[in-house]
Amino acid sequence: MKITATEFKINIDRYLKLSETEDVFITQNEKVIAELSNPYKDRLAIANSLFDIISDNKDIPTTIGNLSQEELDIELQKGIDSLKDEKIYSADEIDAELSDEFDI
Numbered sequence: 001m002k003i004t005a006t007e008f009k010i011n012i013d014r015y016l017k018l019s020e021t022e023d024v025f026i027t028q029n030e031k032v033i034a035e036l037s038n039p040y041k042d043r044l045a046i047a048n049s050l051f052d053i054i055s056d057n058k059d060i061p062t063t064i065g066n067l068s069q070e071e072l073d074i075e076l077q078k079g080i081d082s083l084k085d086e087k088i089y090s091a092d093e094i095d096a097e098l099s100d101e102f103d104i
Helices: 005-010 010-016 041-050 068-086 092-103
Strands: 003-005 024-028 031-037
Touching: 003 005, 005 010, 005 024, 010 031
Parallel strands: 003 024
Antiparallel strands: 024 031
């Protein structure tokens, strides 16, 4: 979204909030002079992709935010069970896995 510097000054709270979900470009004399964006947007996308549920069933929610309490409990229990089974990974192993899978 593009807005003028004057519009930004008048409604700063609105545009700060909006910048959490989309980039806001501030213009002066029709030139972009600043950009507001969420510094964590790439991290949020990665986090959501890490919580994806792998399934052929499209009726199943695909992100943690869409899980019901019961579905979330099941997924959390899987993690607890893997810890009990001593499936523990080092930070380096996790970094390597993320690097391979997501090119990060």
